Amino acid sequence: MQTKTKRLTESAMLLAMAIVLEVVSKAFIPEMPFGGQVTLVSMLPVVLISYRHGVKWGLVSGFCYALIEMALGAKTVAAAFQPGYFGDETMILNAILMCLLDYVLAFTLLGLGGVFRNKIKNPGVSLMCGSLVALGARYLAHVLSGYILFSGWAEWFFTQDGFPAWGASLVQSLSPSVLGWVYSIVYNGIYMVPEMILTAIAALLIAKVPKIVTKVS
Numbered sequence: 001m002q003t004k005t006k007r008l009t010e011s012a013m014l015l016a017m018a019i020v021l022e023v024v025s026k027a028f029i030p031e032m033p034f035g036g037q038v039t040l041v042s043m044l045p046v047v048l049i050s051y052r053h054g055v056k057w058g059l060v061s062g063f064c065y066a067l068i069e070m071a072l073g074a075k076t077v078a079a080a081f082q083p084g085y086f087g088d089e090t091m092i093l094n095a096i097l098m099c100l101l102d103y104v105l106a107f108t109l110l111g112l113g114g115v116f117r118n119k120i121k122n123p124g125v126s127l128m129c130g131s132l133v134a135l136g137a138r139y140l141a142h143v144l145s146g147y148i149l150f151s152g153w154a155e156w157f158f159t160q161d162g163f164p165a166w167g168a169s170l171v172q173s174l175s176p177s178v179l180g181w182v183y184s185i186v187y188n189g190i191y192m193v194p195e196m197i198l199t200a201i202a203a204l205l206i207a208k209v210p211k212i213v214t215k216v217s
Contacts, residue, residue, distance in 0.1 A: 007053055007216065011061050014045040019068060021045070034150065035076065035102070036142070036191040041202045043138070043195070047113030047131045052216045055114045062111030063104070070103045086149065094149055101145035109137035117215055124207030131203045132196055139192040143184045151180025157187065
């Protein structure tokens, strides 16, 4: 019972740290126009939970983090259920899909951060690789959501003023379906790829403190 209490307490503290890092990030790092943002490695605490306590507990913690993210993004979630967000009418199915893919699935998958905890002996490398898998999985969830729900913005995105000339070439050379995938990969990659790199570097650095990367269970 004491071990479970410590695990709950530690996980709650790390989730709180993740939220604080995200809130601080929002104060001075601009968000993307359709959602998404580079943060001060706000997902690393969730990855660390999985590394210290195992993937199963990591996924549970990731799911809790997803619910917190939905609460923080309440305005966006509420707007998705209103007319005009996805089209001229209220599209309940699309709004539900957005919640499931961009929140529940995307942030729960951060619980994969401990996938290499018993496979790679070097703690820093293990945590770094786990963070890349976890954030990579989140990236894929956003790419899927972007294609299903927002690919209609692809042509506008690649042809807006200031976008490199290759954007217009893509619009002309690719089918609408392929363009939709490219749009989602590029758009979500603008903030997720830097986030993955920063988190991987931070994982290597914090792993130099043995107590931080001690496997509890």
